[in-house]
Amino acid sequence: MNAPAPEPIIALRGVTRTFGSGETVFQALKGIDLDVMPGEFVAVMGASGSGKSTMMNIVGCLDVPTSGSFRFKGFEVGNLGRDQRAMLRRRYLGFVFQGFNLLARTTALENVELPLIYRRDDASSRRIASMAALEKVGLADWSGHTPSELSGGQQQRVAIARAIVTQPEVLLADEPTGNLDSERSREIMALLSSLNRDAGISIMMVTHEPDMAAFAHTIIHFKDGMVEKREKNLAIANGNAPTDATD
Amino acid sequence: MIGITIILALREIRRHVMRSFLTTLGIIIGVAAVVTMVTLGNGATAAISSQISSLGSNLLTVRPGQGFGRGGGAASPPPFEEVDVDAVRKQVAGVLSVAPQTSIAATAIYEAQNWSTTVTGTTNDYFQASHLKLSAGRIFSDAEVDSGKSVCVVGSTVITNLFKGGDPVGKTFRLKAISCQIIGVLETRGAAGFGPDQDDQVVMPIKTVMRRLTGNREVRAFQVGVDPAYDTTAVSASIAALLRERRKIGPNADDDFNIFDSKQLADTLSGTTKTLTLLLGAVATVSLIVGGIGIMNIMLVSVTERTREIGIRLAVGAVQSEVLMQFLVEAVALSCLGGLLGLGLALVATLAISPLMGIPFVFDLQINLLAFMFSAAIGILFGYFPARRAASLNPIDALSHE
Numbered sequence: 001m002n003a004p005a006p007e008p009i010i011a012l013r014g015v016t017r018t019f020g021s022g023e024t025v026f027q028a029l030k031g032i033d034l035d036v037m038p039g040e041f042v043a044v045m046g047a048s049g050s051g052k053s054t055m056m057n058i059v060g061c062l063d064v065p066t067s068g069s070f071r072f073k074g075f076e077v078g079n080l081g082r083d084q085r086a087m088l089r090r091r092y093l094g095f096v097f098q099g100f101n102l103l104a105r106t107t108a109l110e111n112v113e114l115p116l117i118y119r120r121d122d123a124s125s126r127r128i129a130s131m132a133a134l135e136k137v138g139l140a141d142w143s144g145h146t147p148s149e150l151s152g153g154q155q156q157r158v159a160i161a162r163a164i165v166t167q168p169e170v171l172l173a174d175e176p177t178g179n180l181d182s183e184r185s186r187e188i189m190a191l192l193s194s195l196n197r198d199a200g201i202s203i204m205m206v207t208h209e210p211d212m213a214a215f216a217h218t219i220i221h222f223k224d225g226m227v228e229k230r231e232k233n234l235a236i237a238n239g240n241a242p243t244d245a246t247d
Numbered sequence: 248m249i250g251i252t253i254i255l256a257l258r259e260i261r262r263h264v265m266r267s268f269l270t271t272l273g274i275i276i277g278v279a280a281v282v283t284m285v286t287l288g289n290g291a292t293a294a295i296s297s298q299i300s301s302l303g304s305n306l307l308t309v310r311p312g313q314g315f316g317r318g319g320g321a322a323s324p325p326p327f328e329e330v331d332v333d334a335v336r337k338q339v340a341g342v343l344s345v346a347p348q349t350s351i352a353a354t355a356i357y358e359a360q361n362w363s364t365t366v367t368g369t370t371n372d373y374f375q376a377s378h379l380k381l382s383a384g385r386i387f388s389d390a391e392v393d394s395g396k397s398v399c400v401v402g403s404t405v406i407t408n409l410f411k412g413g414d415p416v417g418k419t420f421r422l423k424a425i426s427c428q429i430i431g432v433l434e435t436r437g438a439a440g441f442g443p444d445q446d447d448q449v450v451m452p453i454k455t456v457m458r459r460l461t462g463n464r465e466v467r468a469f470q471v472g473v474d475p476a477y478d479t480t481a482v483s484a485s486i487a488a489l490l491r492e493r494r495k496i497g498p499n500a501d502d503d504f505n506i507f508d509s510k511q512l513a514d515t516l517s518g519t520t521k522t523l524t525l526l527l528g529a530v531a532t533v534s535l536i537v538g539g540i541g542i543m544n545i546m547l548v549s550v551t552e553r554t555r556e557i558g559i560r561l562a563v564g565a566v567q568s569e570v571l572m573q574f575l576v577e578a579v580a581l582s583c584l585g586g587l588l589g590l591g592l593a594l595v596a597t598l599a600i601s602p603l604m605g606i607p608f609v610f611d612l613q614i615n616l617l618a619f620m621f622s623a624a625i626g627i628l629f630g631y632f633p634a635r636r637a638a639s640l641n642p643i644d645a646l647s648h649e
Contacts, residue, residue: 062562062642083566090564101559101646105262115563117251162563 007074008035009169009202010059015068017054028054030225031068038169041196041203041236043213046222052206053174055222059204060093060172061085073169090118094163094171094201098178100155102147108134108158109143115166133161137191153184157191164195171195173205177212189215249572256577260584270545271585273538274625278589278618279596280531285614286597288524290606292517299513306376307471307483308507309335309490324503326465331493335469339485341477346372347453347469351461355409355449357420362408366422366449368456374400376470379445384416384431387452395454400431404447422449425459479508532621539582539625546578546633557637558645571638578630579623586622590615 017029029051036042036059044052057063058070061077062085070077072088080088089095094115102111112130121129134140137157147155156176163171173192177185193215196203205216213219217236221228260267311324332347349368354361371386373379381400391398399422406415419428427449436445457464473482483506490504550557557570593615601608 057643060562062646083568086561086564086566089562093564095562097646101555101562103556103559106258110258114560117255118560118564118566118569 006037009038009073010034010036010204011069011071011074012055012058012065013069013071015055015058015065015070017051017058017063018066028225029058029065032225032227034220034227036170036202036204038202039196039200040218041193041216042205043216043219043233044204044206044222045208045210045213045219046228050222051225052222054225056172056174056204056206059170060095061088090115090166092169094166094168096156096159096163096171096173096176098175100147100152100159100179102155102158102162104148105146107144107146108139108150108161111147111158112161112165114162119166129165130161133165134158136164136195137161151184152180153187156180156184156188160188160191160195164199164201167199168201170202170204173203175206175208177207177209182211185209185212249576252569252572252576253580255573256580259577260580266545267581267584270542271538271581271588273541274535274582274585274622275538275589275592277531277535277538278586278622279592280534281528281618281621282590282593282614283596283600284527284531285524286593286609286611287600287604287606288520288527289609289611289614290597290601291604292520292524293609294606295516295520296513299509299516300378304510305473305475305479306509307473307479307486308468308509309471309486309504310468310507311504313501313503313505325494326467327469327490327504329464329466331490332466332469334489334493335471335486338489339471339482341474341482341485342471343474344372344376344472345469346370346376346472347466348373349453349456349461349465349467351456353422353449353460355405355420355422357409357418360409360411362405364402364405364447364449366451366456366460368451368453368460370453372472373450373470376472377445379436380434381431382434383414384429386431392452392454395452395458397425397427397455397459398430398451399427400433400450401429402433402444402446402448402450403435404444405449406432423460425455427451479510483508535618535621535625538585538622539629542578542582542585542626543629543633546574546630547636549577550574550633550637553637554640554645554648557640558642558648561640561642562646567638570640571634574634574637575627575630578634579626582622582626582630583619586619589622590619593618 012032012034015029015032016027019026019028032051032055034055044055046052054063058065061072061080064070064078064080064085068078072092077085077088103114109127109130112133113126116126116129131140131143134143137160139154139157139161142150142154147158150158160176171192176192177188180188189212192203192205195201203216205212207213214233214235217233218230219233220230309327311326327347329347332345336342336345346369351366352363353366354363367373370392374381374386382403384400386400387398390396401415409415409420410418415429415432417429419426421427433446433450471482471486473479487502487506491502494503496503560570560573597608
């Protein structure tokens with residue numbers, strides 16, 4: 001390996017993941033090799049059942065490979081225990097889900113504060129950091145509202161604020177625009193792009209929509225538990241980000 | 248961390264006020280039941296003790312005839328004589344005072360009023376042994392007792408019914424064929440208690456009653472005040488032995504008199520109420536445990552209902568012990584709140600019921616603390632299982648839970 005080459009923040013080598021045993025055994029991942037560089041925005045596409053969600057769970061330290069190696073910042077995660085992986089999540093990872101997954105009957109501010117509670121930040125620094133995160137997603141005026149009082153796009157913005165409030169190195173987004181209309185979707189994508197560009201957060205995003213994948217630097221196609229192809233997004237590489245006008 | 252966990256738990260409870268209240272209803276009722284039962288039981292014990300101590304402590308009452316519940320002999324046993332009383336006074340160790348009594352029903356008449364009452368003939372020892380105090384006037388002088396003068400100390404019931412206002416001391420009223428001067432008035436004792444109503448009596452020197460009212464020298468009963476340094480049981484046995492000898496009772500025959508020990512009655516009655524209190528407390532404790540099962544039930548439902556929330560918490564980096572703590576603290580907070588409400592309810596209930604039952608309100612800090620701690624312990628006991636289940640959820644499954 002050449003000395004000056006930057007080390008990938010996420011490195012999967014020969015990762016397999018098998019569910020069940022005996023007759024009903026199902027191999028969701030059949031040997032994945034995949035790198036994500038710091039600051040990279042990767043879109044993952046593929047039919048359902050292609051293994052992309054399984055891969056996301058492993059990268060998100062929610063699951064471990066059956067075999068193969070997953071290194072996060074050069075550190076092997078595969079043999080860590082449950083609580084140790086929780087520590088990794090709380091320190092380095094942010095999650096954005098298709099269904100927003102906000103706590104019901106809980107204000108936007110309290111939702112955003114949640115990860116900081118587990119980091120044992122004190123009340124005032126929690127508040128400051130959470131308000132800053134809500135500010136970043138443009139919802140500073142909505143901090144006292146509960147999810148049921150917010151639109152879908154706003155809920156997803158709160159979820160993004162919750163994901164970035166810990167200043168993670170990697171943001172994992174599982175179909176973040178799956179429940180939103182196209183205009184709201186583009187707003188969310190523009191927000192993710194700007195977080196990637198301005199805060200340098202690496203993003204790995206699962207999506208079904210080529211329009212959304214077009215915001216990423218790299219698009220990885222999954223098929224039958226394998227990486228089918230990995231392509232550079234030439235438009236982004238040439239500096240032509242899609243529909244930045246909505247920003 | 249524990250601080251924030253408590254805050255989170257209280258927030259969760261506040262979010263579901265109605266459900267939380269219903270969940271803790273079992274604990275509320277359980278704690279209230281235990282504390283109310285025990286508090287009322289203590290009040291009843293206190294009431295009984297004070298009634299018994301009003302009879303006089305270290306007091307033996309000796310009557311002819313066999314005691315409670317035993318079939319009477321063929322012939323009614325003879326009364327005592329004054330010499331028996333003297334013998335007990337002089338020959339039995341530990342006897343402080345002996346008050347012989349004889350009594351007769353009589354109608355008291357003053358001007359146009361009359362009142363049927365009981366005349367008790369006795370000595371000054373009677374006031375001391377029976378713990379009777381005077382509200383006005385004086386007790387008998389030795390000369391009055393010895394010479395059998397027609398003077399009397401009168402109970403408050405008699406005073407109320409005979410004299411309409413004015414100071415009765417010094418006034419004279421008629422009892423059967425004799426007239427009698429009031430020298431003292433007994434303090435009102437109240438109807439509660441055992442034995443005859445001591446407010447409704449006229450106390451006279453025993454000689455006066457024997458000579459001028461009953462016409463015989465029979466002593467119907469006598470009270471023995473026992474030196475506190477002596478055991479009443481032993482003194483009672485000595486008196487029994489002396490009386491058997493004086494009344495010539497054969498070695499195999501039963502006593503034809505009975506000795507009533509107020510202390511024994513006190514012990515028996517307060518022992519009985521304590522047992523009853525314990526029993527009621529135990530029954531109430533069962534309802535407390537049932538309340539705990541109610542909490543477990545709702546917590547289990549809550550864990551299922553909040554599976555996705557648990558998934559979110561795990562995803563943002565909560566470790567298992569933190570999720571466990573959250574649900575455990577929630578259960579404990581619920582049961583503690585229930586416990587506090589239960590204590591409040593018990594306080595209101597006992598304050599309301601005590602006067603109805605005519606017993607004093609005795610606040611027992613110990614049982615309140617105990618019931619509260621028990622409710623907290625139930626929260627831990629029955630909260631652990633649901634909390635354990637929450638903590639062991641797989642984050643991926645929890646997040647995809649619908």
